[in-house]
Amino acid sequence: xxxxxxxxxxxxxxxxxxxxxxxxxxxxxxxxxxxxxxxxxxxxxxxxxxxxxxxxxxxxxxxxxxxxxxxxxxxxxxxxxxxxxxxxxxxxxxxxxxxxxxxxxxxxxxxxxxxxxxxxxxxxxxxxxxxxxxxxxxxxxxxxxxxxxxxxxxxxxxxxxxxxxxxxxxxxxxxxxxxxxxxxxxxxxxxxxxxxxxxxxxxxxxxxxxxxxxxxxxxxxxxxxxxxxxxxxxxxxxxxxxxxxxxxxxxxxxxxxxxxxxxxxxxxxxxxxxxxxxxxxxxxxxxxxxxxxxxxxxxxxxxxxxxxxxxxxxxxxxxxxxxxxxxxxxxxxxxxxxxxxxxxxxxxxxxxxxxxxxxxx
Numbered sequence: 001x002x003x004x005x006x007x008x009x010x011x012x013x014x015x016x017x018x019x020x021x022x023x024x025x026x027x028x029x030x031x032x033x034x035x036x037x038x039x040x041x042x043x044x045x046x047x048x049x050x051x052x053x054x055x056x057x058x059x060x061x062x063x064x065x066x067x068x069x070x071x072x073x074x075x076x077x078x079x080x081x082x083x084x085x086x087x088x089x090x091x092x093x094x095x096x097x098x099x100x101x102x103x104x105x106x107x108x109x110x111x112x113x114x115x116x117x118x119x120x121x122x123x124x125x126x127x128x129x130x131x132x133x134x135x136x137x138x139x140x141x142x143x144x145x146x147x148x149x150x151x152x153x154x155x156x157x158x159x160x161x162x163x164x165x166x167x168x169x170x171x172x173x174x175x176x177x178x179x180x181x182x183x184x185x186x187x188x189x190x191x192x193x194x195x196x197x198x199x200x201x202x203x204x205x206x207x208x209x210x211x212x213x214x215x216x217x218x219x220x221x222x223x224x225x226x227x228x229x230x231x232x233x234x235x236x237x238x239x240x241x242x243x244x245x246x247x248x249x250x251x252x253x254x255x256x257x258x259x260x261x262x263x264x265x266x267x268x269x270x271x272x273x274x275x276x277x278x279x280x281x282x283x284x285x286x287x288x289x290x291x292x293x294x295x296x297x298x299x300x301x302x303x304x305x306x307x308x309x310x311x312x313x314x315x316x317x318x319x320x321x322x323x324x325x326x327x328x329x330x331x332x333x334x335x336x337x338x339x340x341x342x343x344x345x346x347x348x349x350x351x352x353x354x355x356x357x358x359x360x361x
Contacts, residue, residue: 021348285302
């Protein structure tokens with residue numbers, strides 16, 4: 001079985017990282033994978049380094065009207081049995097459209113939970129043979145928009161636990177971020193965009209600092225909200241304790257040094273960062289939004305708070321900072337949960353099963 005995967009994200013995290021996991025693990029299910037991607041993307045470099053067949057083109061974004069021609073060219077060249085569209089940026093429409101035009105079965109992975117008008121959902125998802133969602137929260141959104149249940153399969157995102165890197169040496173970690181030995185580390189790892197809710201975390205910090213002044217906050221990620229968040233830090237006089245380190249490619253080696261991960265997203269398909277942090281034994285404070293409760297089990301491996309509620313975030317942070325024994329219990333449960341429910345084999349097997357069911361129709 002030959003599958004053409006379409007992933008147009010530029011950075012190797014989130015959905016693109018899941019595609020890499022698939023490419024590495026689908027061969028055991030007799031799947032030959034090819035990748036269509038942006039010629040300037042990180043996933044292209046990673047695939048070339050590992051020897052996966054790639055087809056790279058310049059991609060201008062959501063409104064790139066050349067996408068169907070580029071996809072068609074690759075399809076005519078390699079003759080795939082199935083096309084699997086993984087990303088948005090316009091490809092979630094053009095990928096299905098060109099597949100239907102070429103009469104090639106096509107699968108769409110849906111990774112976000114933002115609602116769409118019913119007319120758009122009917123038009124877009126009607127072009128696909130099947131839709132894979134990474135959380136039940138996303139699945140329920142699609143059903144509410146009129147996508148037939150039988151056309152949706154839940155396959156959660158996963159981690160390659162066997163290749164999980166070793167933690168950074170403690171001294172290297174603290175020197176890198178200028179963190180004193182007696183300070184606790186609170187982190188958030190998410191794109192710096194509005195729906196990730198960083199502003200609610202920042203608003204919670206002044207009251208937390210009154211009870212726990214020895215903390216440092218690391219906000220990992222990039223995005224258009226950076227300047228706005230930096231301004232908020234200045235307004236709240238938090239500039240000595242909040243850092244914006246950008247995107248850290250070695251974030252998995254950093255997680256073991258984090259005392260609490262806060263994820264205040266207003267919308268979230270699932271949240272791979274939450275799985276990674278759980279596997280590292282980090283207790284989590286997260287908003288009860290989208291697919292987050294499928295990873296963060298309240299009072300088990302973290303604390304869930306209402307979306308957009310800075311007071312609830314504040315109270316949860318104070319609770320965990322003041323009760324390190326409870327925080328450690330949450331972290332230990334999270335490590336077990338990640339191993340049992342979010343390993344990469346079930347994810348790869350689930351995708352392969354969808355391919356087979358489509359071809360067997």
